[in-house]
Amino acid sequence: MRKIYFKVVRPDSTSICAEGSTYALEYKKGSVVKAPLWSLGIFCFDTRNNAKNFLIFTRRQGKIKRVVALNEDKLKTPALICTHISADCLDMFYRRPQSVKNPPTGTVCLKTVKVID
Numbered sequence: 001m002r003k004i005y006f007k008v009v010r011p012d013s014t015s016i017c018a019e020g021s022t023y024a025l026e027y028k029k030g031s032v033v034k035a036p037l038w039s040l041g042i043f044c045f046d047t048r049n050n051a052k053n054f055l056i057f058t059r060r061q062g063k064i065k066r067v068v069a070l071n072e073d074k075l076k077t078p079a080l081i082c083t084h085i086s087a088d089c090l091d092m093f094y095r096r097p098q099s100v101k102n103p104p105t106g107t108v109c110l111k112t113v114k115v116i117d
Contacts, residue, residue, distance in 0.1 A: 005044040006051035041109030050106030067113040
């Protein structure tokens, strides 16, 4: 049985932190979602509680989806992430990190996930 991870999304099932950008992937039940090759991966959490804490931190409307990794051997967690939650900051992060910090507790980055619900 595969480990279940937790993805925080907007009410419309798109990425919570990347509205209207190339980073805004959609997480519909039953779909397979692949991270762009140039990205750090799909940011998920190891427990529902860690995902809930992140959702509270964002101060946005959202929900938590259960996902499974389709290639668990490719898991990675970044040492640093952006301090602001926006697509503009992600663009800046990939070009040259300036405002960085440790990732939220329980962060895992996955290459490919299947959305359970």
